[in-house]
Every structure is written in C-alpha cells, then in structure tokens.
Amino acid sequence: MAEQKYTVNAMGEQCPIPVVKTKKVLDSVQGDAEITVLVDNETAVQNLTRMGKNAGAEVLAEKTSDREFHVTLRVKDRKPSVETTEEINCIPEVKGDFVIAVDTATMGRGNDELGQVLMKGFLFAVTQLDELPKTMLFYNGGATLTTEDSDSLDDLKSLEAQGVTIKTCGTCLNYYGLTEKLKVGEVTNMYDIVETMAKASKVVKP
Numbered sequence: 001m002a003e004q005k006y007t008v009n010a011m012g013e014q015c016p017i018p019v020v021k022t023k024k025v026l027d028s029v030q031g032d033a034e035i036t037v038l039v040d041n042e043t044a045v046q047n048l049t050r051m052g053k054n055a056g057a058e059v060l061a062e063k064t065s066d067r068e069f070h071v072t073l074r075v076k077d078r079k080p081s082v083e084t085t086e087e088i089n090c091i092p093e094v095k096g097d098f099v100i101a102v103d104t105a106t107m108g109r110g111n112d113e114l115g116q117v118l119m120k121g122f123l124f125a126v127t128q129l130d131e132l133p134k135t136m137l138f139y140n141g142g143a144t145l146t147t148e149d150s151d152s153l154d155d156l157k158s159l160e161a162q163g164v165t166i167k168t169c170g171t172c173l174n175y176y177g178l179t180e181k182l183k184v185g186e187v188t189n190m191y192d193i194v195e196t197m198a199k200a201s202k203v204v205k206p
Contacts, residue, residue, distance in 0.1 A: 003032040010039050011068070015090035018044045019051050023088070026055060026073065027081040037071045042163035045069050047090055049162065060154055061161035069161045095163055096131040099200040101193075102142035107206045119145070122206045123152045132164050134200070137193055138185075139169035147173070148181040156184045169193065 006025050010018035022037050029035075037048055045061050048071045052059040057073040064070055106115025107122055123145070126133065136159065138146050145152050146168045160166050166185030173179045173187065197203050 003034055004029060006033065006035045008035060008037040010037055010044065012040060013044070014041070015044055015047045016088040019047050019088050019090070022048060022071075022073070023051065023055075026052075026057070026075070026078075029075065029078055030080050031077065033075050033078060035073045035075075037073070039069050039071065040067045042069070042161065043090075045071055045161045046094060046163070048073075049158070050091065051088075059158070061158040063157070063161045071161070094131055095134050097201040098133050098204060099135045099137060099196055099202075100126065100133045100204045100206070101137045101139075101197065102145060102206060103139050104141040105144045106141070116151075119206060120151050123155045127155050127158055132159065132162060133204070135165040135167065135196055136185075137167050137169075137188070137196060139172050139193060143168050143172035143176060143178060146182060146184050147178045148183055150183070153183055160184055167192065167196070 006029070008018070008021050008025055010021055013021075018037060018039050022035060025035055039045060039048070049059050049061055052071070052073040055073075055075075057075045060072045060074070062070050105119060106112050107118035108115055136156075144150065146156060146166060150156075156166055167188035168182060168185055170179070170187040170189055173182060
C-alpha cells in the first residue's frame with residue numbers, strides 16, 4: 001500500500017485541539033502514512049512532538065514563518081487504533097534558562113569522523129530533552145552545522161519550531177564562505193554571543 005498523506009489545519013487553535021485533531025487522524029490510518037499539521041504557536045509544536053513520539057512516529061517540525069509551523073508525523077506499518085477518550089495533557093512551553101554553545105562540527109578529540117557522528121548524536125539528543133535550551137549558539141566550526149548540507153538540519157529546525165533560538169556567528173559564516181547557505185536560525189555577532197552566555201543560568205558545551 002502506498003504511503004497515505006494527510007494534512008491537519010490547526011491554525012489559530014490552542015492545545016488540546018491540534019493534538020486532538022491529529023490523534024483522530026493518526027488513530028484511523030493503517031500502513032505507511034505521513035500527517036502534516038499546520039499550527040501557529042510553539043507550544044502546539046511541543047505538544048504535537050511529544051504526542052507523536054509517544055505514538056512511535058518519526059516527528060519533524062519546521063518553522064515556515066513567524067506564525068506558521070509545520071509538524072510532520074511519519075508512521076510505518078501502522079494498524080488502526082480504537083479511539084479512546086484518554087485525557088490529553090497540554091504541557092506549557094518547556095524551555096530552560098540555559099544555553100548550548102557549539103564551537104566545532106565534531107565532538108571530542110581523536111578521530112574527526114567519529115567526532116562528526118558524536119555531534120550528530122548530541123544534537124539529536126537535545127531534541128529529546130524534557131526541558132529544551134533557551135538558545136543554541138554556533139560559532140567557528142560549529143557554524144557549518146546550521147548551513148546547507150548539514151546532517152543535523154532536521155533536528156535544528158525541529159528545535160527552532162519548538163521555540164529554541166538558534167544563532168550562528170556571522171563572522172564565522174563569512175570566513176567559511178557560508179553566508180548565503182544558512183538554513184536555520186539567525187545570524188549573530190560576538191557581542192550578542194557574549195551577552196547571551198553571560199545572562200544564561202548555565203552554558204553547556206559538547
């Protein structure tokens with residue numbers, strides 16, 4: 001059976017409505033399916049992401065404009081579920097007052113190929129945190145992770161859609177010739193990086 005595609009328009013809706021609408025579709029599908037949900041707030045993205053992961057779906061989220069987000073749930077070999085009246089809990093925005101600062105495209109010292117694998121795993125692990133960072137800063141070699149051809153773009157776009165501010169050093173992008181290839185977040189400068197770190201309750205570096 002070919003993959004079925006569904007679109008759920010939940011623009012203007014607050015939790016639990018986007019989750020309720022999406023769960024209704026999810027419970028009805030069988031086989032392979034892709035459900036794209038349109039919402040206009042980061043809290044809805046967070047709740048949809050949590051619901052999708054709990055249901056065993058692959059979840060991708062992207063901020064398409066200031067007030068529009070697309071959350072895509074992909075399922076494989078799914079069997080229809082009997083709809084239940086289980087309570088859907090809406091969680092408030094879950095961001096902590098901490099910053100993650102990434103200054104390299106590799107994690108740890110030793111083998112660079114292994115370091116790239118570790119960094120990809122680290123950024124994915126951030127998406128799984130119960131409390132997300134307030135801001136993520138990328139500078140020096142880390143600037144390559146927010147640009148075209150980065151293996152971590154989907155994870156970073158998902159974090160941005162959930163309200164995490166992603167900033168990349170403009171001087172670094174220029175140095176690496178990547179200014180026109182930034183694909184997620186915004187450009188920043190060293191003054192802002194210093195201020196962001198100084199104001200954070202803690203700074204985490206991989």
